[in-house]
Amino acid sequence: MTPLRADIHIGDNHSEPLGRVATQAWVFNPTHGPDVIPRLHDAKVNGMAQLGMNINGIEEIGGVVYAQSWWCKAE
Numbered sequence: 001m002t003p004l005r006a007d008i009h010i011g012d013n014h015s016e017p018l019g020r021v022a023t024q025a026w027v028f029n030p031t032h033g034p035d036v037i038p039r040l041h042d043a044k045v046n047g048m049a050q051l052g053m054n055i056n057g058i059e060e061i062g063g064v065v066y067a068q069s070w071w072c073k074a075e
Contacts, residue, residue, distance in 0.1 A: 006036065024041055025043035026040070039060075
């Protein structure tokens with residue numbers, strides 16, 4: 001997969017797949033359009049260093065949820 005240069009946001013919002021409020025991570029879209037890539041639900045930063053962080057969670061694609069992890073590298 002090609003790396004994506006993006007502004008990552010993390011916050012508590014209503015999660016449709018989970019049916020409750022959950023911490024989510026998403027790629028900020030300044031056009032207010034659909035998400036660029038699927039959001040991470042129940043997102044948690046599980047590792048951080050000087051040049052990046054790892055965020056774990058679950059994503060929903062086509063009604064199916066998958067475990068997912070993002071490595072976010074500082075530039």
